[in-house]
Amino acid sequence: MAEVDHLAAERATARFDVEEMKVAWAGSRHAVHVADRMARLVASDPVFRKDNRTMLSRKELFKDTLRKAAHAWKRIVELRLTEEEADLLRQYVDQPGYVDLHWGMFVPAIKGQGTEEQQHKWLPLAYKFQIIGCYAQTELGHGSNVQGLETTATFDPKTDEFVIHSPTLTSSKWWPGGLGKASTHAVVYARLITEGKDYGIHGFIVQLRSLEDHSPLPGVTLGDIGGKFGSGAYNSMDNGVLRFDHVRIPRDQMLMRLSQVTREGKYVHSNVPKQLLYGTMVYVRQSIVADASKALSRAVCIAVRYSAVRKQFGSQDGGPETQVLNYKTQQSRLFPLLASAYAFRFVGDWLNWLYTDVTQKLEAKDFSTLQEAHACTAGLKAVTTSVTADAIEECRKLCGGHGYLNSSGLPELFAVYVPACTYEGDNVVLLLQVARILMKTVSQLASGKQPVGTMAYMGKVQYLMQCKSAVSSAEDWLNPDAIQEAFEARALRMAVNCAQNISQAASQEEGFYERSPDLLEAAVAHIQLIIVTKFIEKVHQEIPGHGVKEQLQALCNVYALYILHKHLGDFLATGCITPRQGALANEQLGKLYAQVRPNAVALVDAFNYTDHYLGSVLGRYDGDVYPALYEEAWKDPLNETVVPEGYHEYLRPLIKQQQLKLSRL
Ligand SMILES: CCCCC/C=C\C/C=C\C/C=C\C/C=C\C/C=C\C=C\C(=O)SCCNC(=O)CCNC(=O)[C@H](O)C(C)(C)COP(=O)(O)OP(=O)(O)OC[C@H]1O[C@@H](n2cnc3c(N)ncnc32)[C@H](O)[C@@H]1OP(=O)(O)O
Numbered sequence: 137m138a139e140v141d142h143l144a145a146e147r148a149t150a151r152f153d154v155e156e157m158k159v160a161w162a163g164s165r166h167a168v169h170v171a172d173r174m175a176r177l178v179a180s181d182p183v184f185r186k187d188n189r190t191m192l193s194r195k196e197l198f199k200d201t202l203r204k205a206a207h208a209w210k211r212i213v214e215l216r217l218t219e220e221e222a223d224l225l226r227q228y229v230d231q232p233g234y235v236d237l238h239w240g241m242f243v244p245a246i247k248g249q250g251t252e253e254q255q256h257k258w259l260p261l262a263y264k265f266q267i268i269g270c271y272a273q274t275e276l277g278h279g280s281n282v283q284g285l286e287t288t289a290t291f292d293p294k295t296d297e298f299v300i301h302s303p304t305l306t307s308s309k310w311w312p313g314g315l316g317k318a319s320t321h322a323v324v325y326a327r328l329i330t331e332g333k334d335y336g337i338h339g340f341i342v343q344l345r346s347l348e349d350h351s352p353l354p355g356v357t358l359g360d361i362g363g364k365f366g367s368g369a370y371n372s373m374d375n376g377v378l379r380f381d382h383v384r385i386p387r388d389q390m391l392m393r394l395s396q397v398t399r400e401g402k403y404v405h406s407n408v409p410k411q412l413l414y415g416t417m418v419y420v421r422q423s424i425v426a427d428a429s430k431a432l433s434r435a436v437c438i439a440v441r442y443s444a445v446r447k448q449f450g451s452q453d454g455g456p457e458t459q460v461l462n463y464k465t466q467q468s469r470l471f472p473l474l475a476s477a478y479a480f481r482f483v484g485d486w487l488n489w490l491y492t493d494v495t496q497k498l499e500a501k502d503f504s505t506l507q508e509a510h511a512c513t514a515g516l517k518a519v520t521t522s523v524t525a526d527a528i529e530e531c532r533k534l535c536g537g538h539g540y541l542n543s544s545g546l547p548e549l550f551a552v553y554v555p556a557c558t559y560e561g562d563n564v565v566l567l568l569q570v571a572r573i574l575m576k577t578v579s580q581l582a583s584g585k586q587p588v589g590t591m592a593y594m595g596k597v598q599y600l601m602q603c604k605s606a607v608s609s610a611e612d613w614l615n616p617d618a619i620q621e622a623f624e625a626r627a628l629r630m631a632v633n634c635a636q637n638i639s640q641a642a643s644q645e646e647g648f649y650e651r652s653p654d655l656l657e658a659a660v661a662h663i664q665l666i667i668v669t670k671f672i673e674k675v676h677q678e679i680p681g682h683g684v685k686e687q688l689q690a691l692c693n694v695y696a697l698y699i700l701h702k703h704l705g706d707f708l709a710t711g712c713i714t715p716r717q718g719a720l721a722n723e724q725l726g727k728l729y730a731q732v733r734p735n736a737v738a739l740v741d742a743f744n745y746t747d748h749y750l751g752s753v754l755g756r757y758d759g760d761v762y763p764a765l766y767e768e769a770w771k772d773p774l775n776e777t778v779v780p781e782g783y784h785e786y787l788r789p790l791i792k793q794q795q796l797k798l799s800r801l
């Protein structure tokens with residue numbers, strides 16, 4: 137811990153037990169303990185140093201990523217870490233690389249879509265890193281439209297092989313992480329063709345590089361797709377391009393859990409929904425929601441601590457300057473983000489539970505919750521990543537000029553995070569999937585079919601379409617039932633309005649197309665309702681620790697009332713609340729910010745992040761920001777020499793020339 141704590145006064149004003157809040161945030165005492173150990177293990181190891189990352193060239197950065205991944209693996213083996221510990225260790229290394237795709241998509245794709253025999257063959261190789269895998273789905277010409285992929289896998293009954301081929305330039309695989317330079321194998325998605333018929337997209341395990349010298353196998357062309365947004369950031373990842381020229385693989389390398397091709401070339405589809413092919417994406421979308429709360433809480437931790445240290449303007453009589461955290465505008469920009477970090481954390485936990493539950497049901501051949509899993513993972517992925525990306529940028533602005541320095545950690549965090557709005561499904565495309573399911577649910581209401589799961593509130597259609605909020609004072613907005621009802625009514629009325637408008641179009645498809653901007657907003661309203669509901673449910677649980685429940689209650693109210701204030705137009709236009717009730721919500725929000733203020737630093741301490749993981753001179757635990765900023769500046773390569781390179785070539789001649797001109801005057 138720090139020797140001088142510049143934030144000690146802030147920590148002393150906290151009205152709750154921070155250690156217990158750490159448990160509430162992490163999920164259990166065990167989770168706090170393991171995360172703490174792994175974070176410190178990484179922070180104390182010089183190989184995992186990352187403060188120089190933005191100054192490395194692309195090649196140096198990539199080599200550094202390979203080195204860190206190898207070292208992490210060495211430590212995992214030496215220390216015999218459990219899977220949970222190993223996952224955390226990799227997270228704290230905090231540098232995107234091929235291992236993310238190997239563990240995060242290649243292994244889950246084989247587990248989810250491979251037969252037992254295939255799992256038995258391939259997983260041990262992957263677990264021991266005897267092969268390195270990636271997930272090659274997206275192509276140059278198609279990403280969102282998976283059914284539009286062009287790569288072909290044509291069965292050749294003569295040799296009992298599939299021939300994998302890229303027929304066009306646009307069919308080149310493009311983007312897969314780890315493909316460019318590291319992977320030896322890929323799960324490749326291609327159109328399965330047998331007996332002259334195209335059976336659509338299926339997954340295949342394809343070896344790409346030699347296990348001896350890493351050179352591409354015959355017929356395989358591959359490389360990196362080039363530099364990406366920001367310095368450092370996602371450039372540590374070798375996103376790749378891949379083309380196949382009639383590459384042959386044995387038939388048993390088609391992932392055959394969902395459908396099979398027999399020795400004779402007959403296509404057999406098991407009696408399961410085709411969408412199970414998308415299972416790996418559902419899994420990753422679910423982990424991306426959990427990841428959103430991490431990225432958001434990091435940015436908020438930096439901005440809150442720095443705002444408590446930073447002072448601007450004083451009293452008229454020359455008294456001390458004001459901490460910028462005391463400005464109401466700073467609070468109204470920052471505290472909703474703090475509340476969102478907690479909201480996303482809890483909804484992420486719930487989504488993880490839902491995913492596990494659905495997976496168990498699928499194993500028992502119960503597919504009834506597949507749609508719910510798709511809607512929740514797609515919608516929550518879209519909303520949490522969009523909010524987090526915007527919030528990181530807002531935190532940069534909240535830190536003023538210093539937030540723009542790489543040493544603040546915020547530019548790199550933003551650059552690494554922002555593609556989350558695109559990968560694993562573009563957020564607009566995913567929200568339209570949610571909207572489609574909402575429209576289907578509304579259309580089934582007339583037939584009396586009772587919606588279930590997160591759509592269950594739509595079953596109260598008679599009541600929710602006409603109810604009026606009973607709020608008559610600012611305090612009334614602290615009642616969770618008032619909040620819940622307003623959010624349910626808003627979401628349902630927006631969905632029903634869309635459905636009515638669509639029904640007036642020439643066709644359902646045309647109506648959906650014309651109304652898609654409104655449908656996006658309806659989908660967002662539905663997802664915000666889920667987040668609010670799960671936060672309210674969390675706060676209703678028994679939560680140990682002095683003052684912890686009260687703080688979470690306040691944050692839950694901040695989250696809900698902030699969303700209400702931000703989307704006031706929706707609530708008013710649908711007649712769920714009156715303008716006066718909207719004003720009362722805003723009044724209550726101001727009171728809640730005042731309640732959060734003395735607890736703000738302790739609330740971000742509860743995230744329990746090491747200075748290494750935060751990677752920010754502004755977010756240091758000890759708040760000793762200025763010496764750190766000053767020291768950091770001198771580390772820049774530009775400061776290695778007093779007189780810069782190029783002085784004699786460009787600066788001196790220029791200055792001399794001007795001096796000469798002046799002397800002639
Ligand atoms: C790499 C991860 C590392 C993880 C490490 C672990 C933890 C670390 C923490 C978090 C991770 C953090 C960061 C991740 C790091 C980096 C990212 C790296 C990798 C990124 C990889 C990728 O991007 S892979 C490529 C992803 N691509 C997409 O997402 C494509 C999006 N498109 C689609 O999903 C589909 O094409 C579609 C859904 C848009 C359309 O589907 P389609 O079949 O064409 O048509 P319909 O719309 O008509 O749908 C038909 C019916 O199917 C239902 N449905 C659709 N999708 C699903 C689904 N997934 N599950 C269930 N059901 C589905 C749909 O509702 C229709 O149903 P009905 O017929 O009943 O109406």
Ligand SMILES: Cc1cc2nc3c(=O)[nH]c(=O)nc-3n(C[C@H](O)[C@H](O)[C@H](O)COP(=O)(O)OP(=O)(O)OC[C@H]3O[C@@H](n4cnc5c(N)ncnc54)[C@H](O)[C@@H]3O)c2cc1C
Binds near residue numbers: 281562
């Ligand atoms: C950093 C990064 C890592 C990635 N890693 C991988 C990986 O490991 N493996 C892999 O296979 N892929 C990977 N991808 C690819 C990623 O999954 C796709 O980029 C993503 O699914 C979006 O598809 P797209 O690029 O085709 O976007 P497009 O669909 O071309 O989107 C372009 C625009 O069109 C809009 N749009 C598209 N369709 C519709 C529609 N129906 N209605 C309204 N608007 C629409 C979108 O909203 C967007 O604004 C990665 C991408 C990135 C950026």
